[in-house]
Each structure stands twice: as structure tokens, then as C-alpha cells.
Amino acid sequence: MSTTANVHEEKTHxxxxxxxxxxxxxxxxxxxxxxxxxxxxxxxxxxxxxxGRVTGRVEDAFFESLPEDELDAWEQ
Incomplete structure (x- = not known):
């Protein structure tokens, strides 16, 4: 349900x-x-x-450099 209020009358409220x-x-x-x-x-x-809410670990492979073809794809 909606109510219509006149700005001039209601500005103080x-x-x-x-x-x-x-x-x-x-x-x-x-x-x-x-x-x-x-x-x-x-x-x-x-x-x-x-x-710390989510458990688990990031493997060392996560920190290894991407292969050159994938790096090139990001730069295009």
C-alpha cells in the first residue's frame, strides 16, 4: 500500500x-x-x-607464473 504526501506540507515531518x-x-x-x-x-x-570464515589453503601452484600463451591472451 502506498501513501501520497505533499512535499510542502510534509517537509517538517x-x-x-x-x-x-x-x-x-x-x-x-x-x-x-x-x-x-x-x-x-x-x-x-x-x-x-x-x-578467516572460509577454510582451505591455496596450493603453491597458485603462485607460479602463467604460461606465456595465457599471459599474451591477457594483454590483448
Whole structure:
């Protein structure tokens, strides 16, 4: 469900509108009676990266130089 709010009337209540949008309500901001913008909640942010979360090791071969033909392919 969406609610339309006039920017001129609601500018002093922005924090209230943000709270309603954060709670899941879609707010349509109107300017001079015409839809102008939409306030919607952001998608949840991904979890922060945590070093050491994945187990395993990198083999020594990982650090060896690539063959010349592969290096040439990267430079093209």
C-alpha cells in the first residue's frame, strides 16, 4: 500500500515519513499535486565480510607464473 504526501506540507515531518518507509510503507512524495519521488525501504544490507570464515589453503601452484600463451591472451 502506498501513501501520497505533499512535499510542502510534509517537509517538517521527514523523519516521520522515513520511519514509515523503513517499516515497509511506500510513500509517494508529490510536488504541486504531481507524483515526484518515492520513499521505499532499502533492501537489507549484506553481511560484512569476516576474514578467516572460509577454510582451505591455496596450493603453491597458485603462485607460479602463467604460461606465456595465457599471459599474451591477457594483454590483448
Amino acid at each position: 521527514l523523519s516521520r515519513l522515513l520511519k514509515r518507509a523503513h517499516d515497509g510503507e511506500e510513500i509517494i512524495l508529490a510536488k504541486s499535486g504531481r507524483p515526484y519521488a518515492r520513499l521505499v525501504p532499502l533492501e537489507s544490507t549484506p553481511a560484512r565480510r569476516q576474514p
